[in-house]
Amino acid sequence: xxxxxxxxxxxxxPRAKDAARGLGGARGGPYPPGRGPNGGPNGGxxxxxxxxxxxxxxxxxxxxxxxxxxxFVAFTSAYMFRASMxxxxxxxLPRVLWLSTALILASSAALEVARRRLRRGERAAYRRWLAxxxxxxxxxxxxxxxxxxxxxxxxxxxxxxxxxxxxxxxTGLHGLHLLGGLAGLCYLLWxxxxxxxxxxxxxxxxxxRAAVVDAVALYWHFMDGLWVYLFALLFxxx
Amino acid sequence: MSEAVPHADSxxxxxxxxxxxxxxxxxxxxxxxxxxxxxxxIGIQYLLLALFSVFVGLIMSVLMRLNLTWxxxxxxxxxxxxxxxxxxxxxxxxxxxxxxxxxxxxxxFFVLTTAPQGGFGNYFxxxxxxxxxxxxxxxxxxxxxxTLLGLVVLITAIFVEGSTAFSxxxxxxxxxxxxxxxxxxxxxxxxxxPIGGWTGYPTLSALGKIAGPGQGAGATLWITSIxxxxxxxxxxxxxxxxxxxxxxxxxxxxxxxPLTCWSWFTTAILALLSFPVLLAGGILLLLDRHAGTSxxxxxxxxxxxxxxxxxxxxxxxxxxxxxxxxxxxxVYIAILPGMGATSHILSTFARKPIFGYxxxxxxxxxxxxxxxxxxxxxxxxxxxxxxxxxxxxxLTLCIGVPSAVKTFNWLGTLWGARIRFTxxxxxxxxxxxxxxxxxxxxxxxxxxxxxxxxxDTYFVLAHFHLVxxxxxxxxxxxxxxxxxxxxxxxxxxxxxxxxxxxxxxxGVYAIFVPMHAMGLVGMPRRYASFAEYVFLNKTHPLVMLVxxxxxVTAAVQLIFLFNFFWSLFKxxxxxxxxxxxxxxxxxxxxxxxxxxxxxxVPTVYRGAYEFAVPDAPEDYVMQTTPDERAANAPALAGAxxxxxxxxxxxxxxxxx
Numbered sequence: 058x059x060x061x062x063x064x065x066x067x068x069x070x071p072r073a074k075d076a077a078r079g080l081g082g083a084r085g086g087p088y089p090p091g092r093g094p095n096g097g098p099n100g101g102x103x104x105x106x107x108x109x110x111x112x113x114x115x116x117x118x119x120x121x122x123x124x125x126x127x128x129f130v131a132f133t134s135a136y137m138f139r140a141s142m143x144x145x146x147x148x149x150l151p152r153v154l155w156l157s158t159a160l161i162l163a164s165s166a167a168l169e170v171a172r173r174r175l176r177r178g179e180r181a182a183y184r185r186w187l188a189x190x191x192x193x194x195x196x197x198x199x200x201x202x203x204x205x206x207x208x209x210x211x212x213x214x215x216x217x218x219x220x221x222x223x224x225x226x227x228t229g230l231h232g233l234h235l236l237g238g239l240a241g242l243c244y245l246l247w248x249x250x251x252x253x254x255x256x257x258x259x260x261x262x263x264x265x266r267a268a269v270v271d272a273v274a275l276y277w278h279f280m281d282g283l284w285v286y287l288f289a290l291l292f293x294x295x
Numbered sequence: 296m297s298e299a300v301p302h303a304d305s306x307x308x309x310x311x312x313x314x315x316x317x318x319x320x321x322x323x324x325x326x327x328x329x330x331x332x333x334x335x336x337i338g339i340q341y342l343l344l345a346l347f348s349v350f351v352g353l354i355m356s357v358l359m360r361l362n363l364t365w366x367x368x369x370x371x372x373x374x375x376x377x378x379x380x381x382x383x384x385x386x387x388x389x390x391x392x393x394x395x396x397x398x399x400x401x402x403x404f405f406v407l408t409t410a411p412q413g414g415f416g417n418y419f420x421x422x423x424x425x426x427x428x429x430x431x432x433x434x435x436x437x438x439x440x441x442t443l444l445g446l447v448v449l450i451t452a453i454f455v456e457g458s459t460a461f462s463x464x465x466x467x468x469x470x471x472x473x474x475x476x477x478x479x480x481x482x483x484x485x486x487x488x489p490i491g492g493w494t495g496y497p498t499l500s501a502l503g504k505i506a507g508p509g510q511g512a513g514a515t516l517w518i519t520s521i522x523x524x525x526x527x528x529x530x531x532x533x534x535x536x537x538x539x540x541x542x543x544x545x546x547x548x549x550x551x552x553p554l555t556c557w558s559w560f561t562t563a564i565l566a567l568l569s570f571p572v573l574l575a576g577g578i579l580l581l582l583d584r585h586a587g588t589s590x591x592x593x594x595x596x597x598x599x600x601x602x603x604x605x606x607x608x609x610x611x612x613x614x615x616x617x618x619x620x621x622x623x624x625x626v627y628i629a630i631l632p633g634m635g636a637t638s639h640i641l642s643t644f645a646r647k648p649i650f651g652y653x654x655x656x657x658x659x660x661x662x663x664x665x666x667x668x669x670x671x672x673x674x675x676x677x678x679x680x681x682x683x684x685x686x687x688x689x690l691t692l693c694i695g696v697p698s699a700v701k702t703f704n705w706l707g708t709l710w711g712a713r714i715r716f717t718x719x720x721x722x723x724x725x726x727x728x729x730x731x732x733x734x735x736x737x738x739x740x741x742x743x744x745x746x747x748x749x750x751d752t753y754f755v756l757a758h759f760h761l762v763x764x765x766x767x768x769x770x771x772x773x774x775x776x777x778x779x780x781x782x783x784x785x786x787x788x789x790x791x792x793x794x795x796x797x798x799x800x801x802g803v804y805a806i807f808v809p810m811h812a813m814g815l816v817g818m819p820r821r822y823a824s825f826a827e828y829v830f831l832n833k834t835h836p837l838v839m840l841v842x843x844x845x846x847v848t849a850a851v852q853l854i855f856l857f858n859f860f861w862s863l864f865k866x867x868x869x870x871x872x873x874x875x876x877x878x879x880x881x882x883x884x885x886x887x888x889x890x891x892x893x894x895x896v897p898t899v900y901r902g903a904y905e906f907a908v909p910d911a912p913e914d915y916v917m918q919t920t921p922d923e924r925a926a927n928a929p930a931l932a933g934a935x936x937x938x939x940x941x942x943x944x945x946x947x948x949x950x951x
Binding site: 112116117120121123124125128129130131134135138139141143144145214215219223226230261264 | 587605609617756
């Protein structure tokens with residue numbers, strides 16, 4: 058902290074000067090404005106050690122989400138392209154999908170409650186809500202499998218028509234990505250169950266561990282949003 | 296450390312150190328060199344993978360030239376290895392097509408995508424921004440091993456269908472063939488691999504064995520390999536972006552980063568946004584092949600005299616859209632790191648700040664951004680609406696603007712400089728030359744009316760080989776010669792370097808310039824033989840010239856290979872900063888220690904290209920040099936006023 062204050066003063070003057078010259082990149086002083094002593098945006102320690110505050114977990118989660126978004130954007134455009142062909146036919150969607158939608162929304166909400174409890178330091182409540190989020194997530198997977206079974210029972214398979222192909226593909230891939238989220242939740246639950254929460258074994262600071270929770274939560278909410286989006290696509294664009 | 300409450304501040308260096316020092320140097324051989332978490336070792340692993348791949352790809356291209364020039368000749372060795380693909384040593388047309396396919400796939404994915412980003416980026420991005428490793432070291436290791444898995448699967452695709460491929464490994468191979476027959480949907484053609492080209496266009500890539508030899512299990516493995524590679528690249532890109540955003544050291548603002556870092560960052564963004572689309576296409580293609588869906592396959596196709604009735608309604612054009620939405624950014628994934636390295640090296644050996652640093656950064660981003668909106672120019676003849684064609688055409692030509700900005704800035708950097716013509720500098724200048732020579736024909740091909748007649752001719756072949764193939768390779772050579780002393784602590788031989796450079800430089804032009812002429816005459820790509828195309832007979836001297844040039848150029852690469860391995864052991868010892876360069880990697884020992892900076896956090900005081908700074912004791916000022924040391928205090932006041940102009944890239948440091 059001491060270093061930051063020491064340099065704040067020296068930083069101001071050249072910055073104003075550079076701004077006047079229009080040299081946004083030519084900032085004086087060792088610290089870029091607004092960034093504190095580390096280069097990263099999250100104001101932790103400097104540079105090579107800055108990963109210890111866990112900001113990279115949050116950034117990594119956002120970047121991962123960007124990649125998954127692009128995957129499903131590609132499938133969406135393929136879906137719309139294919140839907141414009143003459144042989145497009147639709148299938149009655151199983152009603153259990155509404156249940157699964159409710160389940161994953163509830164799971165997302167439970168995780169959010171858990172995260173708030175953690176922030177307030179109520180560890181027992183955190184564990185309970187985390188567990189319920191995990192159970193609801195598992196129930197979502199079961200509901201999705203039920204939907205598949207109902208379709209199979211109705212004689213609708215992957216190759217029945219293009220719509221059913223996309224249905225199995227999109228739900229399947231969403232489920233696959235969701236399993237990653239479930240694994241993340243399991244990991245959080247396992248770690249929350251540890252007596253010392255890993256701190257005694259030098260696994261990073263509390264801030265770092267909070268960042269892991271944030272990253273998993275972010276991904277899980279994204280899985281929730283992704284399902285709602287896919288459901289809307291499959292339901293409305295037929 | 297307290298338990299539940301996050302520290303508001305914990306800037307004590309020793310505390311932070313203890314918390315973050317999650318890696319101590321591993322001691323065992325396996326953890327140190329095989330399953331290493333060290334970004335430097337992983338970078339070298341990537342480079343070696345690419346080095347292996349590039350020689351495989353090179354041999355394939357020479358084989359193609361041999362077949363094109365002497366179509367009836369029998370090559371006994373080939374006959375021994377590929378009994379069915381080259382019966383009696385004479386290459387079959389399918390064998391040629393599979394060479395085309397595998398050459399393209401290996402070169403694009405496992406060389407052009409792997410070496411500049413995975414290799415150099417992995418090694419130097421963390422050091423150049425002052426980090427001790429990548430943000431996710433385990434993920435980094437996984438990306439490499441996933442890439443290697445992709446390569447292994449791809450190479451398996453060559454041999455899986457040829458039940459007569461390797462007479463030596465009879466046992467293993469027959470098991471492989473049986474596995475292919477049972478699980479991958481076909482086998483036993485005996486060629487070298489899939490024959491669908493690196494673009495894998497359906498419908499022939501979606502139908503399986505019926506579409507020709509190599510298109511059964513071979514094509515399945517080919518698609519699988521691409522999918523694996525997509526995942527590996529995504530993991531890598533995720534790591535690069537996070538590292539760059541989060542782990543820059545004190546004072547390393549974005550606009551102080553070396554242009555190499557900018558290029559790796561841009562490349563990672565492109566990879567992150569484009570590889571998922573290819574992955575999506577690959578998944579759809581696999582489903583079409585194995586799950587009976589019809590994404591790409593239209594109804595009632597007649598293939599190999601059979602009417603196919605189990606598919607209906609799909610469109611092969613859909614694949615083209617998905618593929619090229621990836622495929623065009625991929626071109627920039629290959630070339631942008633080369634641009635970064637070239638900028639870096641030109642500035643270093645011109646002993647001048649890079650001309651227009653900010654313009655270089657924005658041009659790079661403009662190229663990357665525009666790259667996402669031009670995929671249609673690969674599809675002008677697919678029957679697209681002329682209006683879309685025009686839009687794609689205009690956007691394509693727009694890329695000429697940032698490309699020209701970069702070229703002019705490179706020339707501006709060289710202008711009036713006392714250039715040190717070292718080997719890396721020669722390759723960097725060669726990069727500029729090849730980029731211009733290959734890029735200029737992009738403006739020709741980007742116009743719908745011209746492309747209609749030139750599409751799928753040797754003109755296109757010459758264009759993209761110059762601009763994304765050879766130019767990118769020159770960028771890599773420049774990078775190797777430049778960074779070798781840092782990576783291995785020894786200099787590469789200059790003499791051998793010059794002997795490597797000149798024949799290569801002349802050779803690649805001798806290979807690809809005549810191809811423009813062949814293309815204009817109308818010689819089509821990917822044909823195994825032109826025996827029946829009488830109008831092409833007159834091109835024979837050119838074909839011969841290209842082949843001779845290709846063989847000579849390929850042979851000259853052995854000099855590089857020798858230089859590389861010889862210098863590893865016998866090269867002159869390099870100091871920390873043999874090139875008198877400015878960036879952080881030259882502030883650490885050669886090779887750098889395990890955590891790059893010996894547990895210290897370097898502080899950066901200035902931009903990356905502070906050469907020819909007035910009043911400085913040397914003609915360069917390193918990024919880590921504090922201001923007091925950079926110039927004598929009294930003189931600095933005067934220098935400060937004109938610093939912006941003098942240093943060129945606006946990296947005047949007013950902190951005094």
